Amino acid sequence: MRRTLPALLLLALLAGCASQVAPTTPSTPKPADCNCGETPAKPAPVTARYQPADWSALPGWPGEQSLAGWPAWLASCKRLASRPAWKEACSEAQALNPRDDSAVRGYFERRFQPWRIEASDGAQSGLITGYYEPLLRGSRETGPGRVPIYAVPDDLLTIDLGELYPELKNQRVRGRLDGRKVVPYWSRADIDAGRAPTAGLALAWADDAIEAFFLQIQGSGRIQLEDGSLLRVGYADQNGHPYKSIGKWLIDQGELKSGEASMQGIQAWARAHPERLKELLDANPSFVFFRVLPSATGGPIGALNVPLTDGASVAVDPRFVPLGSPLYLATTRPNDSRPLNRLVHAQDTGGAIRGPIRADYFWGFGAEAGQLAGRMKQQGQIWLLWPKGQPLPAGQ
Template structure:
């Protein structure tokens, strides 16, 4: 489809659609994964606030499709290894498989090729002391700061859920798991606005105009007339909703086999929290607005289920994935590793980079201090010190993820001689 330039001001004014190829939880599809640019220098200069392209939620400019992000990005400040609490205590050999997966992508960047080659030489299972020595010798820590220079932020959790479903619709399995719709148009913006390289415009053609794509409410209202393939039929609408929030998962079929699905695309509308809406309505206390609390409310108020779900206009579309023992695919394009992968705001943290995370386990003061890899993103993961911790697959991981809302600090590890811009 060819869009005339004269159409753009009208398109931009109408569409709340500028978002990185995103789900609620896993905000980028693998083809959009980009490592933010860095400059190689010796000696390393003091970092300056990074100039970044904005990632707007809504677009209302008079002449150009550029708007301020809802949350300001952060910056990286030079640090010392002694600043990292628990650095010498972490069982960081558990992070080595995740680091090797990051290198599948990072080695394509000249600044990372050397350290990835050195990692190859250590093999697949180096001992703990060798892993720590590798990072001590080859990397330098940079503390993540928020835009206001504060050093603490929010750490939440996510996981790969399991839901029940069927390849055929029946009375028990009546909730469609949609693939990408045929009428959705996705426009890359970099050709016209290079500063919007990570962003896409999503919509549909109505007459000679590109208009916002259907909201969740509008998708549901169309029923079987909605022009998208159905990959499977779920037996629980609230479980399906949270699978969309997580961005990937597995569907257990009646014969005991599994269909693994992952993020394919999204309708372009911003994510809105249904837990926040329940609190605002006086239906839940803030302390009960966890995934588990929302699920309990939904199952005790079936008549209001559709009203609840429609508060979030965002809708995620899936694609089938090979069913294997690897984790789901994150924004970097590699499988995630349980408790060693996180989602970040890539305006501050380079995608693929090692990060040392200092936080606590859900609902406790027990330290959780891990070397992790920034391998994913999320539309709700915005700002400097902001991370989503991947707990793994299944109900036990879901129980941890659903309760996790902790305070934390972060340090990005960059190869020596590499400084943030």
């Protein structure tokens, strides 16, 4: 079981060794010759601006597959219905005819106000990527070439900064105890080298190391075992190190060109250069731990704790987009100029999903979804659909 430090111990540890704790979100590292007695200049933090818009400003509204995405909204309402801002909208949604396109459109136009999300630096569009639920081959037993899918180690500490500083609500750092100090948790290279206490924590062993790596990127997946059964796993925790793109590492090394660094391009390079696979994977110090999920039908469980819906769920940065919110996404198809305009729902988060205008689009399960997700790196605009008359999120 993961341990949480009491507030008084936390205060002492943070006061004495704050620089020892690994943040859960990317931060700017100090240079080696930093004078830590001085406060370095920090760039102004990016915040969100919400600009009111008419429904006619949303390209192609109500978009493709508005009825197919209705179950995703009902799933969000299971988590939102008890909150005053959402109660009436969710109550009406339960009684709506889900097969009536005009009723669904009228419901959103009557209940919600569109707000175009902009960044404080003036940007009106941002990066839209895709993800999916992969299928891996594996075993309950170790063997040559197999790599472990680990559960959460007992020594991983999660420190909630909001317990001491209300302005840091929802901000957490992760680490481990080294004597009486809190230090960063083990990196990917350390974990792979056996330095973390992971003995007995393998939920399964995957046949392919690069597929296991991308399972961590996707956050959930299914493993087909030797007897034909399926083991479903989902995100449980992370080691606290910031995510670093191995695609960018390959580009910086001159191994791939920018347009080649898709999931498929990275996998092809890894299989062509097995002798450099460890070097490639260690370029990303972040490491994800998993838990076993029920092998139920439907999508994997997202951060909102509801099953994701193919083509209607997205991962967002919850600092700017509250989980559960309906959104309107205007982007293009993977490696294509054809529009992809859809009503989607903020039901998940991700370590690489950072910024106000940033979304990861869930394509579904299996190889076809993986082909689409792996090639999706588009620009797009996002509108927040917020209950009329309710205060907007802070966007900080």
